[in-house]
Amino acid sequence: MNILKKPTRTAIAAIALAAGVFSAGTATAEETFKVGIVTFLSGGAAESFGVPAWNGGKTLIEALNRGGEVPGPYGTKGFGGMKIEYVIVDEAGGATKQVQEFRNLIQREKVDAVLGYVSSGDCLAIPPVADELKAFTILYDCGTPRVFEEGSYNYVFRSAAHAVMDNVSLARYIKTHDVKADTIAGINQDYSWGKDSWADFIASMAVISPDSKVGTALFPKIFAGQYGTEISALSRKKPSLVHSSLWGGDLQAFILQAGARGLFERTQVVLSAGDHVIPQLGKKMPNGVILGARGVNGLAAKIEGNDLTNWFWDVYQAEHNVFPVQAPYRMVQGLLGLKSAVEKAMKDNGGKKPTSEELAKAMTGLSWDAPSGRIEMALANGHQAIQPNAIGRTKWDEAANEMVLVDVEFYASRCVNPPEGTKGIDWIKAGFPGAKC
Incomplete structure (x- = not known):
């Protein structure tokens, strides 16, 4: 032990x-x-x-x-x-x-x-x-x-x-900020967390942005660490938006590898729980990434x-x-x-x-x-x-020499969480009945 x-x-x-x-x-x-x-x-x-x-x-x-x-x-x-x-x-x-x-x-x-x-x-x-x-x-x-x-x-x-909260919030943010999402791809880990996150996100987008088309859905093994094949597939398909719930060392590795190959410059990347790698990556964290922190946590909490x-x-x-x-x-x-x-x-x-x-x-x-x-x-x-949630965009502050969040939106608990007695995915597909936003 x-x-x-x-x-x-x-x-x-x-x-x-x-x-x-x-x-x-x-x-x-x-x-x-x-x-x-x-x-x-x-x-x-x-x-x-x-x-x-x-x-x-x-x-x-x-x-x-x-x-x-x-x-x-x-x-x-x-x-x-x-x-x-x-x-x-x-x-x-x-x-x-x-x-x-x-x-x-x-x-x-x-x-x-x-x-x-x-x-x-x-x-x-x-x-x-x-x-x-x-x-x-x-x-x-x-x-x-x-x-x-x-x-x-x-x-x-x-x-x-x-995690229903994370992905409903992302979809609402994309709609509110008029983020281009004609085609959507995803890279999420091949276990319950990754599969549930992807299902919740595309279901939310189907309600909030019904004209969006879902394309490539990639599910690498947890702790894979190497994403060259997946980055190549995303680069070939050229989606408007890439969703990911990768976390920990997997997320760090993906950002470094995808950044070196220009993925963040060609498509909008949204991370349902991406704030936790900012201290390790520093300036290597790309600008303009839309991300959450699984609650009003981290940089969003300080605001x-x-x-x-x-x-x-x-x-x-x-x-x-x-x-x-x-x-x-x-x-x-x-x-x-x-x-x-x-x-x-x-x-x-x-x-x-x-x-x-x-x-x-x-x-x-x-x-x-x-x-x-x-x-x-x-x-x-x-x-x-x-609990409440927050979504924002990354931006490197040259004067302060640190990463900050801009364009932050805060979401009340009952806006982005399902009501009692309702499964999250059923609530999403029904159009978020009872949501208090």
Whole structure:
């Protein structure tokens, strides 16, 4: 099991002596709340996604444990006065390995909750096991809508919106900004995330821009790394617009290889979740790319930042010497959701450390504020979040020597997320009934 532990028993004991206990029968100051955190620490998804996500999570956990630093309703120490302890697991290795790692977290490490999973494949594999073990679990990132559209779980929640939002927002942006889309091609990874993203995008375009014609649809293997054949195919077909949900090292590789061959100069490229490679690519990120960040995250969040957003931006940048992209925002919103659920459960149970059942009850239908805006557990009977989104264009700022977003559009949660009880693809094909834009 690939884990890094942070032992805190000595520090916890010292805090307990200083703080005392709440009262008989309630959680005590020497108690900890142990979280298993799963994200990519190695492999193609680590540099631009998994490691930044954990950097954001670690920064937040340390601030919460010190107490009094995080704005809004998050000034109390830890989770309900309990110090947060963590065990971090590398998500690399595939779904079969992650199922075993999950069992280890619950049965050996005795964690109180699990927060994790970037890969949609892992997010589809974990929920049945979590319910089997009655283990409270938050999926903090993965995008496939299938998790709750094809299953129902008692102990599993997703604290971020699924990918329907990303692609509906892109289609709306293309229409609003009169982006040429006579012919559309796509390059998306050959698994649930890529296939779902492409299906949602072309269905959205069929409603919003019905004259657009869908052409080449390419599905390279995840973590392929080399895209010469696909770039040649796109160059031959000369589509007006190329859609991609590539992410991590795959997206970096595609941008560098396609940029060298002039693809971005010949066609408009739109990236449903492309912001997270900007720090690594810098000036090599082409100008004029239309992209999202799976929420009002990263550069888009800074444009309309509130106190919580600005606090997170500043502390993350100071500690890691780079601005936070979508991955750390999404881990932070998951951790703040967990804190909110723990403290709601403790309020309901008289101040005791909550059980998995009490956490699940508290998390169902919960809403809370995050650096990316208001998060609402509004779908899947209160188990699936919706949130606002933003789309913009990349532009290199010579004076500041940095990439910025321009022409940014913000979308309300209920404009780009389906209503309760409706599958995303069905909502799109029906013409977005009930959308509040």
